[in-house]
Amino acid sequence: MCGITIVTTAGRPDEYSERLAQDACEALNLQFVPRKKRSVAKMSKEYDANVIVAGKERYEYYPKGAAAPFFFHPNxxxxxxxxxxxxxxxxxxxxxxxxxxxxxxxxxxxxxxxxxxxxxxxxxxxxxxxxxxxxxxxxxxxxxxxxxxxxxxxxxxxxxxxxxxxxxxxxxxxxxxxxxxxxxxxxxxxxxxxxxxxxxxxxxxxxxxxxxxxxxxxxxxxxxxxxxxxxxxxxxxxxxxxxxxxxxxxxxxxxxxxxxxxxxx
CATH class of the missing domain: 3.40.50.150 (Vaccinia Virus protein VP39)
Incomplete structure (x- = not known):
């Protein structure tokens, strides 16, 4: 239903964000792709995929073509x-x-x-x-x-x-x-x-x-x-x-x- 999704880290990952990325991969059975200084938009286009980014404080979800991420906040x-x-x-x-x-x-x-x-x-x-x-x-x-x-x-x-x-x-x-x-x-x-x-x-x-x-x-x-x-x-x-x-x-x-x-x- 979601299409292909990959998981990556923030641009400058730390140990915590790398652990978050691993958790997302295991929970959703998804592929981890190293960031390698690429933008989320470039990775999404290259892999023709949605992207979940494990940041230093939260997960962000970029559906294909989205300009801004979806993330949880009590709002x-x-x-x-x-x-x-x-x-x-x-x-x-x-x-x-x-x-x-x-x-x-x-x-x-x-x-x-x-x-x-x-x-x-x-x-x-x-x-x-x-x-x-x-x-x-x-x-x-x-x-x-x-x-x-x-x-x-x-x-x-x-x-x-x-x-x-x-x-x-x-x-x-x-x-x-x-x-x-x-x-x-x-x-x-x-x-x-x-x-x-x-x-x-x-x-x-x-x-x-x-x-x-x-x-x-x-x-x-x-x-x-x-x-x-x-x-x-x-x-x-x-x-x-x-x-x-x-x-x-x-x-x-x-x-x-x-x-x-x-x-x-």
């Missing part, structure tokens, strides 16, 4: 968590009606911002699983969540709590029993680009673009105990097509929709 989740911690409402938590102890399945993990917020809301007794179809993205995010160094303890705890699964959403959903998760969450790549969200442009280049289907929704409904939640562009036809009740947000270019299985007790 907007850190700001959202601070607001939630102050008692402010988060639209995703509200749409999901997430409560402490809930189980949350994120069918479209991406950079993991929504899963991080869900892990905070679900608490230590909750369970958060994120599915990512692109194995390179899944690897970068999983390792980032396990190793990212931050002094913000709630954020660190949330990152360590999330289980990352590399799989297509429908395939993974089919492997689960009925009513496996309280909430099943779906946030596909928007059909329309939201200009204000240019910080996700590298994810758009790196990730898989999977359209929502009836099979996907049907499996999500089967697996969910309480509700299935969809995040999509406000002009999306998916809400009506698949029977989601829309939560209209007049000041936002994306809306949430939900299919309720039963009211929480």
């Amino acid at each position: 907007s989740a850190a700001f959202r968590l601070k607001r939630v911690d102050r008692g402010e409402m988060d639209p995703m938590i509200a749409a999901c009606e997430l409560m402490p102890g809930d189980s949350f399945l994120d069918c479209t993990l991406g950079i993991g911002s929504d899963s991080l917020v869900a892990a905070f809301a679900a608490g230590q007794k909750g369970k958060v699983v994120g599915i990512e179809a692109n194995r390179n993205v899944a690897f970068i995010v999983e390792r980032g969540m396990q190793t990212y160094d931050t002094s913000e303890l709630p954020l660190t705890a949330c990152m360590r709590q999330i289980q990352v699964i590399c799989s297509e959403a429908v395939t993974y959903l089919k492997s689960l029993p009925d009513h496996s998760f309280d909430i099943v969450y779906i946030d596909p790549m928007f059909e329309e680009v939201i200009e204000e969200s240019n910080n996700f442009e590298t994810l758009r280049e790196a990730g898989e673009h999977l359209a929502l289907t009836k099979e996907w929704v049907d499996e999500a409904v089967r697996v969910a105990k309480r509700r299935v939640v969809l995040k999509a562009h406000f002009r999306s036809g998916w809400f009506n097509e698949f029977g989601f009740q829309r939560d209209v947000r007049l000041t936002s270019k994306f809306h949430y929709g939900y299919i309720i299985k039963k009211k929480a007790i």
Whole structure:
């Protein structure tokens, strides 16, 4: 699905970055290619491949033709968590009606911002699983969540709590029993680009673009105990097509929709 991918180091590798490169090769069964002072763009063209760079502090992923790398960073989740911690409402938590102890399945993990917020809301007794179809993205995010160094303890705890699964959403959903998760969450790549969200442009280049289907929704409904939640562009036809009740947000270019299985007790 990702095409050919090679692993290399930063331009001036140290022992740590060389070890990171070896770890990536072993985890993903990829070929290591010495940097030899070549640019990432030159290596990508020469090998006709995506490139994972093991740097001194993090992994960076350059899909073929990408001008900028994809890498893990808590991003907007850190700001959202601070607001939630102050008692402010988060639209995703509200749409999901997430409560402490809930189980949350994120069918479209991406950079993991929504899963991080869900892990905070679900608490230590909750369970958060994120599915990512692109194995390179899944690897970068999983390792980032396990190793990212931050002094913000709630954020660190949330990152360590999330289980990352590399799989297509429908395939993974089919492997689960009925009513496996309280909430099943779906946030596909928007059909329309939201200009204000240019910080996700590298994810758009790196990730898989999977359209929502009836099979996907049907499996999500089967697996969910309480509700299935969809995040999509406000002009999306998916809400009506698949029977989601829309939560209209007049000041936002994306809306949430939900299919309720039963009211929480």
